[in-house]
Amino acid sequence: xxxxxxxxLLAADFSRLADQVALCxxxxxxxxxxxxMDGRFVPPITFGTKIIEAVRKLTDLPLDVHMMVVEPEKHxxxxxxxxxSGLTVHAEVSPHLQRQLxxxxxxxxxxxxxxxxSTPLAAVSEVLDDLDLLLVMTVNxxxxxxxxxPHSLDKLRRAxxxxxxxxCAALLEVDGGISRDTIGDVWRAGADTFVAGHAVFSAxxxxxxxxxxRRACEVHV
Ligand code: DX5
Ligand code: ZN
Numbered sequence: 001x002x003x004x005x006x007x008x009l010l011a012a013d014f015s016r017l018a019d020q021v022a023l024c025x026x027x028x029x030x031x032x033x034x035x036x037m038d039g040r041f042v043p044p045i046t047f048g049t050k051i052i053e054a055v056r057k058l059t060d061l062p063l064d065v066h067m068m069v070v071e072p073e074k075h076x077x078x079x080x081x082x083x084x085s086g087l088t089v090h091a092e093v094s095p096h097l098q099r100q101l102x103x104x105x106x107x108x109x110x111x112x113x114x115x116x117x118s119t120p121l122a123a124v125s126e127v128l129d130d131l132d133l134l135l136v137m138t139v140n141x142x143x144x145x146x147x148x149x150p151h152s153l154d155k156l157r158r159a160x161x162x163x164x165x166x167x168c169a170a171l172l173e174v175d176g177g178i179s180r181d182t183i184g185d186v187w188r189a190g191a192d193t194f195v196a197g198h199a200v201f202s203a204x205x206x207x208x209x210x211x212x213x214r215r216a217c218e219v220h221v
Pocket of ligand 2: 008033034035066175195
């Protein structure tokens with residue numbers, strides 16, 4: 001399995017966004033993770049189309065857009081046009097998840113579904129054919145810099161089994177509390193795509209930290 005590291009721009013210094021994106025590119029980031037929050041699904045409000053557009057101009061890296069918003073379908077078209085490569089919606093606010101995932105694919109984006117720590121994997125088990133990415137939240141969403149929830153490891157092992165038993169090639173992404181201390185266990189539990197906010201942008205050398213995270217997986221292969 002290939003390790004993908006996706007620094008989360010939520011933890012970046014937005015007064016020098018171009019420099020922060022450049023550090024990610026320099027460090028060999030595979031994707032950039034963009035956290036859209038609407039103040040309803042989660043308390044904070046972050047950003048939307050304008051920032052996706054701005055980041056798109058700064059790099060060719062895939063933009064992995066995590067939609068922590070209610071009624072996410074209202075934004076699919078705008079985000080895809082702004083340059084999103086993947087759109088991930090939360091199963092908790094997507095009663096028509098199959099239709100939403102199909103719509104994301106029609107727009108040419110990777111279709112992702114996210115589950116909160118308290119949401120069972122059964123929330124996505126009927127849509128595996130429509131799924132390009134399963135995001136297992138390893139903190140309750142809304143804020144960067146939180147502690148990794150240890151129960152997530154067992155859930156990730158079950159998520160990996162769910163995908164492989166179904167012959168589903170969807171990527172298995174984790175988001176929340178990923179650091180040089182937690183990533184090895186998470187990789188061994190079956191995740192292949194790692195969002196890291198605080199761990200990258202609070203590091204003394206953010207570009208180097210991306211390599212540290214990647215190598216922490218490789219030593220455990
Ligand atoms: C949290 C966001 C995350 C956040 C992760 O709700 O979805 O992407 O940026 O931050 P860290 O890596 O600091 O836990
Ligand atoms: Zn996120």
